[in-house]
Amino acid sequence: MTRSVRLAARQALLEQRSFWRSAEYALFTFVFPLMILLLIGAANAGSYLPGTHVKNTTVFVPGILAFGVIVAAYVNLGSKVAVLRHDGVLKRIKTTPLPSAVYLGGLLASTVATAILITACTGLIGWLAFGADPRAGGLPTLTGGLILGIVCFATLGLAISSVITSAESAGPVAYASFLPIAIISGVFDPTFSGLPQWLSRMVAAFPVKALAQLMQGAYTARPFPAWDLANLALWTAAGAGFVAWRFRWHN
Amino acid sequence: MTDISVIDDVLPAATDGFAVQVRDLRKSYGSTEVLRGVDFDVRPGEVFCLLGPNGAGKTTTLEILEGFRSPTSGTVGVLGLDPATQAAKLRERTGMVLQECGFPRQARVAELIDTWRSYYPNPRPLGELLDVVELTEVRKTQVRKLSGGQRRRLDFALALAGDPDLVFLDEPTTGFDPEARRRCWAAIENLRRLGTTILLTTHYLDEAEQLADRIAILRGGRIELAGTTREVAARAGLATRISFTTPSALRRGQIGLPEGIDLAVRGPLSVCHTGNTALTLRQLLDWARENRLGDLDGLVVTAPSLEDTYLQLTGTDLEIM
Numbered sequence: 207m208t209r210s211v212r213l214a215a216r217q218a219l220l221e222q223r224s225f226w227r228s229a230e231y232a233l234f235t236f237v238f239p240l241m242i243l244l245l246i247g248a249a250n251a252g253s254y255l256p257g258t259h260v261k262n263t264t265v266f267v268p269g270i271l272a273f274g275v276i277v278a279a280y281v282n283l284g285s286k287v288a289v290l291r292h293d294g295v296l297k298r299i300k301t302t303p304l305p306s307a308v309y310l311g312g313l314l315a316s317t318v319a320t321a322i323l324i325t326a327c328t329g330l331i332g333w334l335a336f337g338a339d340p341r342a343g344g345l346p347t348l349t350g351g352l353i354l355g356i357v358c359f360a361t362l363g364l365a366i367s368s369v370i371t372s373a374e375s376a377g378p379v380a381y382a383s384f385l386p387i388a389i390i391s392g393v394f395d396p397t398f399s400g401l402p403q404w405l406s407r408m409v410a411a412f413p414v415k416a417l418a419q420l421m422q423g424a425y426t427a428r429p430f431p432a433w434d435l436a437n438l439a440l441w442t443a444a445g446a447g448f449v450a451w452r453f454r455w456h457n
Numbered sequence: 458m459t460d461i462s463v464i465d466d467v468l469p470a471a472t473d474g475f476a477v478q479v480r481d482l483r484k485s486y487g488s489t490e491v492l493r494g495v496d497f498d499v500r501p502g503e504v505f506c507l508l509g510p511n512g513a514g515k516t517t518t519l520e521i522l523e524g525f526r527s528p529t530s531g532t533v534g535v536l537g538l539d540p541a542t543q544a545a546k547l548r549e550r551t552g553m554v555l556q557e558c559g560f561p562r563q564a565r566v567a568e569l570i571d572t573w574r575s576y577y578p579n580p581r582p583l584g585e586l587l588d589v590v591e592l593t594e595v596r597k598t599q600v601r602k603l604s605g606g607q608r609r610r611l612d613f614a615l616a617l618a619g620d621p622d623l624v625f626l627d628e629p630t631t632g633f634d635p636e637a638r639r640r641c642w643a644a645i646e647n648l649r650r651l652g653t654t655i656l657l658t659t660h661y662l663d664e665a666e667q668l669a670d671r672i673a674i675l676r677g678g679r680i681e682l683a684g685t686t687r688e689v690a691a692r693a694g695l696a697t698r699i700s701f702t703t704p705s706a707l708r709r710g711q712i713g714l715p716e717g718i719d720l721a722v723r724g725p726l727s728v729c730h731t732g733n734t735a736l737t738l739r740q741l742l743d744w745a746r747e748n749r750l751g752d753l754d755g756l757v758v759t760a761p762s763l764e765d766t767y768l769q770l771t772g773t774d775l776e777i778m
Binding site for chain 2: 289
């Protein structure tokens with residue numbers, strides 16, 4: 207058992223090193239969300255949500271927290287695994303005595319590390335630049351949202367990796383399958399509204415808005431997020447089912 | 458490092474001391490029979506080559522031995538283990554170089570080998586691995602910057618990381634330029650010197666001839682011939698070729714042809730083929746002495762080559778380099 211943990215940690219370390227050596231991964235995972243945070247945050251600074259005393263940034267910053275978690279867990283892990291499969295690295299792992307679960311555990315541990323780091327950076331910059339900080343007693347909610355977000359979107363990342371057929375399309379497919387939903391979920395614009403009813407129902411069914419609202423609950427008082435939790439749980443279950451059905455170690 | 462129990466483990470009675478034993482191996486996909494009763498043995502410490510044209514069933518055979526596919530019927534023993542049911546245990550003692558298996562692009566050479574070493578109970582030292590595959594100079598280079606030949610040698614290093622008793626090499630030099638092939642062969646030569654048993658597939662004749670102690674020619678899902686290069690050629694019924702410079706007296710018709718020898722005079726060169734080299738040579742030299750021709754200038758005796766054997770067996774229309 208301890209050997210498995212040690213091997214997984216070692217794998218995670220190799221993944222982290224590879225991650226930071228690769229400009230495109232580091233750029234898309236860190237620079238992109240932080241740039242959005244600063245640019246859109248600056249445009250929203252000083253304004254309030256219509257008819258309230260709640261600052262726009264108090265809702266916007268946790269939305270970007272959710273965005274960062276999704277980029278790290280879904281986009282990053284999903285495209286990474288697709289590339290590893292396409293390159294035959296997963297197949298090569300199968301030729302060694304390393305148990306598959308330990309290898310995947312290492313990949314997930316590296317994803318967790320990335321997600322925690324991006325969350326810390328986003329939270330810190332949001333606080334320093336826009337004065338947005340979690341409400342009193344909001345930290346457990348934030349931690350819970352982070353864990354659930356990673357679990358749900360890492361599962362969906364593994365699922366989408368099974369659909370991606372080439373290394374070149376891995377990043378674009380992962381981003382394209384999530385960015386439009388992030389936009390209509392209002393992640394980038396706290397005052398976003400006016401969607402037709404069918405579309406806003408659809409948005410509510412996706413897990414992006416659910417995670418954003420969980421994170422927002424750590425910054426402003428909200429009712430207990432029963433629906434958001436159920437939403438993430440259902441998507442996780444669906445993702446896990448798809449992974450069990452379609453996940454392959456080689457093309 | 459090795460105690461009695463490990464030694465017991467290495468050579469169980471089931472395989473009669475063979476590293477690999479294959480008996481009447483059959484594999485069908487639907488109604489297509491890919492392997493139709495394959496038999497061969499690989500002895501510990503030898504380089505054994507499965508040679509055959511594309512589609513002969515080489516990779517399928519290898520994948521069954523590696524535990525990636527299960528046979529339709531027949532028995533297979535690898536290091537005394539059944540690959541179909543004991544793959545996990547087998548992985549600790551085998552190394553594999555598969556076709557089209559990539560690396561994590563941003564990993565560095567030494568870092569990657571070291572990670573691979575951590576997967577095995579008794580890894581080979583890192584420095585030794587880098588030496589064997591001649592990658593010490595690029596140990597800090599990222600994998601994506603390596604040349605094709607260097608990547609293949611890194612393949613070898615990863616396959617060797619666990620100090621395996623048996624290494625599978627599936628078409629190790631396909632698509633390489635001559636220099637990359639030569640260095641690849643040198644790495645395989647180094648492996649042999651370490652005492653590693655190697656099971657290699659190839660469709661290159663020169664590769665088999667250069668590297669293998671023994672060869673099995675696989676064609677149409679069956680082993681056509683097996684043995685050393687010489688044995689394979691001899692068993693194919695090919696004749697040894699004897700040639701010499703045509704003596705001027707013979708060219709001018711002043712002397713007759715030797716009796717009992719099917720000698721063809723092709724201008725300056727005289728050639729004959731024989732199944733009994735010693736007898737034919739004696740007859741030829743006797744004939745030369747009787748006719749005062751001396752020792753026959755330019756006398757050359759050529760053993761049948763693997764290429765001759767292979768071409769005769771498979772026909773020249775097949776895809777062969």
